[in-house]
Amino acid sequence: MLFLRAQPRLQQPFKQYARRAYATAELSNGVKIAYDLHEPPKEAPQGNAPVVFLHGLFGSKKNNRSMSKVLARDLKRPVYAIDLRNHGDSSHHQRHDYTALAEDIEHFLGQEKMTDSTLIGHSMGAKTAMTVALRQRVPIASLISVDNAPIDAALKSDFAKYVRAMRRIEQAHVKRQADADAILAEYEDELPIRQFLLTNLYRAEDGTQKWRIPIKYLANALDNMADFPFKDPDEVRYAGPTLFVRGTKSHYVADEMLPTIGRFFPNFKLADVESGHWVISEEPEYFRKAVVEFLQEQE
Incomplete structure (x- = not known):
């Protein structure tokens, strides 16, 4: 386990933003998933591994629009910003738990023929991404969890x-x-x-x-959002490259949770960002730098 701490750096003005395309995918389970596709710059090599970005509870793909543009540019990869079920422009369904959310993403990855994607999820999206990785129904190349841990933990009131x-x-x-x-x-x-x-x-x-x-x-x-579908890290684990980004002013990834994280995700790194739970919006440059450095190490 390697601990990273994102350091401040002056960022050049954003330019060469990726093109964005809005689309809806009707999954084989009947759920319609809306997403924005942020394409990398035209001069980027074709066929680079995609990034799939999952928002948190009460959020939508709009929350990740600016960061998706920047990551598409910096990583030279297509970035899919998803509306999870019951959010944004996606389908409404009375079932809303991490297994159902993960199944939606598995169907989406399968239909789009993504076999080497990176999943990035914040909060609810983080537990969804972790569930996909641990279920191992579809192959993913790497995982980035933002301010959530693979444990049962009460949501903030x-x-x-x-x-x-x-x-x-x-x-x-x-x-x-x-x-x-x-x-x-x-x-x-x-x-x-x-x-x-x-x-x-x-x-x-x-x-x-x-x-x-x-x-x-x-x-x-x-209550489902406070839960986590896997209880025993000795029964299932994801050994691929994994980054946990946590807000140091947030309680969702406390130090005492790190051993459990390491058992579920033995190849994980940790990036501490001086922020609360809303890491991406509170400290976007710290977050961007931690993600870009982590993913470039995998190339």
């Missing part, structure tokens, strides 16, 4: 609080996002987190603000 706020907003039939934000502010002080949650709103035909995500399904799934 904030998530249940957000559900209550969302229900209040829905019941209030607000017509302006500012009014929705005023209600949400009673539950969450941090403006960036409120803005993140409010990206799930859209204006319905009657002029009211509606949630794009199925609040009922996700509220019922909060």
Whole structure:
């Protein structure tokens, strides 16, 4: 196990952004998965291994758009930013647990004929990516988990609080996002987190603000999101290159969890980023550097 610490570095202005294409894949299990494909620069070699980017609870592919562009450029790889089921523009389904989420990604990788992809997941997306790796139903080249660990651990109480706020907003039939934000502010002080949650709103035909995500399904799934489908690291493990990126101000990957991580993922490295749980948005340059260095080592 090697410990990495991302160091600050002045980043050149972003240029030569990748082209983006929006698409929807109808999986053989009936679920429709929306995704953005961020293509590498035209001069990049063709056929480079793709990156598949999975967001967290209440998020969407939009959250990872800027980072996907940068990684496509820096790694010269195509980056697929996915909307997981019950999020963004993907299908709604009453079943929402890590096995179901992993099955969706397995179907997606199979249909797109990806056999050497890198999975990057944050929070819920991290446990989804870990589940895919440990199930070994489809081959992946490497794994990057962002601020989550392969253990059963209670979610922060904030998530249940957000559900209550969302229900209040829905019941209030607000017509302006500012009014929705005023209600949400009673539950969450941090403006960036409120803005993140409010990206799930859209204006319905009657002029009211509606949630794009199925609040009922996700509220019922909060316990599932705290769970992890594998309990015994002596029974299953993923030996491929693995990077765990954790926020040092977050509790989701505490030091006492590292031995368990090492048993499930014996070839893992650790990158500490001075941030909270929202590592990618709080410290994008630290995150970018840790990911790029890790993946370039695999080339």
